[in-house]
Amino acid sequence: LELAASARKLGATVTVLEAQPRILMRGVPAEIAEIIHKAHQAEGVKVLTGQGITAIADDGTQVRITLADRQDIVADLAVIGIGAVPVTALAAEAGLAIDNGIAVDENLCTADPDVFAAGDCCSFPLAVYGGRRVRLEAWRNAQEQGALAAKNMLGANEAHAAVPWFWSDQYGLTLQIAGLSDEGRSTVRRDLYDGAFILFHLAEDGRLVAASGIGPGNAVARDIRLAEMLIAKRATPAPEALGSQSVKLKSLLAA
Known part of the structure; x- marks a missing residue:
């Protein structure tokens, strides 16, 4: 998707084929994935989800991709993302x-x-x-x-305790996720500004286990960092406090 956004900004006509029912299924909540999907569509990217591929033919001048529904996609260039396999x-x-x-x-x-x-x-x-x-x-x-x-x-004997974190920039939108969202059983939304928001993911016992945010520029960066610290502390903040713009996350961290 980042490559698609960059190619579109350079003026290329872009089609994204996704085998899964939606984009970003592996670690991004559907609510945020839908925003990124619409951003690509607004920029002119054709996004096709739930698409199986039956054949790919490259004759040196163009690539022809045949989908499971027999639709053909013809392109000058195909970039295939199949994931990563650790070398063991x-x-x-x-x-x-x-x-x-x-x-x-x-x-x-x-x-x-x-x-x-x-x-x-x-x-x-x-x-x-x-x-x-x-x-x-x-x-x-x-x-x-x-x-x-x-x-x-060198003998330090220190345990790895960092909380997983990643981000992605596409069309001026920044996505940031701290923690593992699939550990959550309930979600609380906090609206920020300029359409930015964060989804806080809570375990059954109320512990904060992840936070997923999206917004323009660095709109969610500070709060995601604070959420990361709350996750590391295994904090159990009140859901109403997480969802309230009037309650600063820093105060929850201090508590």
């Missing part, structure tokens, strides 16, 4: 545990005490989610884990 062959040959990547503990240590792994290639337990094992593909995670692995190689 060397780790497996060395006898290390593999679990959706190279399995490490909270200190980023593998099954071998002399071997550490960090970044996109490793899966690790998140204490804030009860030890749920995840593998993250985001630059900040790789940066933080690289530094922590180096410290632990």
